[in-house]
Amino acid sequence: MELQDYLNVIRKRWMIIAAVTLVTLGLAAAYTALTPRTYAATTQFFVSTSGDDTASSLAQGNTFTQARVKSYSQLLETPKVLGPVIKQLGLNTTPDKLADQVTSTIPLDTVIIDVNVTSGSPDSAQRIAAVVGDVFPQTIQELERKGQQESPVKVTLVKEAAADPTPVSPRPTRNLGLGLVLGLLLGFGAALLRDVLDKSVKSQRDLETVTDRTILGGIAFDTDASTHPLIVQVDPRSQRAEAFRSLRTNLQFIDVANPPKSIVVTSSLPGEGKSTTTANLALSLAETGLKVVVIEGDLRRPRLLDYLGFEGSVGLTDVLVGRVDVDDVLQPFGRTGLRLLGAGPIPPNPSELLGSANMEQLVADLSERYDYVLIDAPPLLPVTDAAVLSTIVDGALVVVGAGVAQREHVRRALESLEAVNGSLLGLILNRVKVKDMGSGYGTYEYDYRPESERQRAKDKGPRRQRRPIAADDEAALVVPRPSVSSARSSTPEPLTQAAPTQFDRLSAG
Known part of the structure; x- marks a missing residue:
């Protein structure tokens, strides 16, 4: 990492x-x-030897004393010293327990012994340290005395016992x-x-660990998507609407020489947002003047026409069995070039109908008449319908729901497409949380407020009124839309009113 x-x-x-x-x-x-609070008291001893003042005697005495000091330090924690301390203070403890409260250290290359005593109160620690200061020199005298002779080693108390009122622990x-x-x-x-x-896909970086196929775009998560799925129509200036326009642009530039016209939109599992993605992508394409037809190809759980607010009781299945002509059931969406073909009655054999020659012929006929044919298909893993459809269209788009699909699910879904030689145009990462948008996409702020509002927010002054448009000016702003034939011609077409969004950032994916 x-x-x-x-x-x-x-x-x-x-x-x-x-x-x-x-x-x-x-x-x-x-x-x-x-x-429990623990307090400490300290005392200090100096160890010396008796003898003449010649240089050799002093050197020998110093070496002897440094060697003895190490033993004296250990002697401080033995019953020989602590027993008299307990008896003198009348403590209700044993030498072994009291030894845990007494520690001694020797500074490097010195004959000084520092003694530290801990207890539950400052007074108790000070009294124990004071008695140790009295008992320890006497104990050394007794141990080092040779018969009636005085001990050659002398331990002197150089620091009286002193307690620190601040607890050490x-x-x-x-x-x-x-x-x-x-x-x-x-x-x-x-x-x-x-x-x-966590094996779920949450960002573009997670998706890139699964496949190296093209990621066409990322759509931010919106808790209100189920209530208002058509974000491109409801809130065209929102960040999600702009993401669908970026997706539209990336899709149009996949293969400029031979652009795909018939596309199946699917996912790995249910609930990843393929139907809402299909609807918003179709609206984004149609708002540029292109002729688009959307087929509700999910013959098991059709939801697309419900999102769009249309009736689908007669539709695709009726066309495939020859009951009605396709032109009789195509429903226009407003004044745009978008047409809808509902699923119709749910058949008992969806896979067979979608893979039939009639379905292939229908897609071919619609591709001749429309600029784009989008098919909303079922998920890849539960059923084979989408894999079957991918063999009769120009390519497939796989929607990956962030936090819904696991990496293994995406991998298996792509393998199912490869197994039938389906053409994968790219992946769409949907339901991306805002905090994960920075992982591969970057974080962008979109400001689609009118210029007067932005200027007012900047200046913090009164709202500036825009000059009314005169009749001559209004006529000059009208730009004719290109015809359907010119939309697919090789020569550059004039920009329409929606043209600024035609050249969205290509790097959004």
Whole structure:
């Protein structure tokens, strides 16, 4: 993984990181609050030897003392020293338990012994350290005495016992700091593990790990899509509507020399948004003056005409069995060049009807008369209808629902197309969350407000009124639409009123 991948994990899984960090901080705070307070008192000893003041004697004595100091340090934690301390203070403990409260250290290359005593109160720690300061030198004298001679080693108390009123344990600042760092590390680890174990497709980067086929575009997730599926018509200035126009442009430039005219739109699983994608793509194509026909090819669970608000009781199945002529059941959508062919009655054999010679002839005839023929097909994995249709059209578009399809689902769906030699034009990533739009697409702000509104927001002044258009000016703004024949001609056509969106960003996919 690259640095950008880790940053994406943090951005996508920040709630996991925050939750784990808060829990760890809470545990650290609880540990700090429940841990008994411990106070410390310190004292210090100096070890020396008796003898003459010659250089050789001093050197020998210094070497001897440094060697003995290590033993004396260990002696501090033995019952020989701690037993009299317990007896003198009347403590209700044993030498072994008291030894856990007494620690000694020797600074490097010195004959000094630092003693540290801990206890539940500053006074108790100070009293124990003070008695140790009295008992320890006497114990050394007894151990080093040879008969009636004085001990050649002398232990001198150089620092009286002193207690620190601040507890040495627990340390709230240190504990909370460590809890914060540990929580961030554990949270990031949990987020990274969650991201690794998550096999669903959520961004273009995830989709690129499955296939190297062309990704034509990404459509942002909209919770209101089921209520208002035709975003291109309902809110033409929205980001999602612009994404469909970018998809339209990318589709038109797939193969300029031999552009696909008949296209099947499918997905891996139900619920990925193929029907709404088909409807909005058809509207985007039709708003440029192209003649488009949309066939409701899902003969099992037809939904397309319901989204468009049309009746589909008579439609494709009636045409395929020869009951009606196709021109009698094609329904116009407003004043655009869009025509709709509903599914009709649901047959008992959808796959056979869609793969029949009549269906192939119907697609061929409509491709001659229309600029685009879009077929809304069932998902690839549950049934074979879409795979069958892909063999009689110019190509297939596979819609991948972010957060709906797993990577394995997409892989198997593409393999089913390859198995029948279906032509894959590209993939469309749908339902992409805004936080994932940056993973491969970048984050863009679209401002489609009128110029007067944008200027007013910039200047924070009164709204500026646009000059009314005179009759001569209005006539000058009318640009004739090209004919259907000119839409497919090899010579450049004049721009229509919708032409600015014809040249959308080609890199949106």
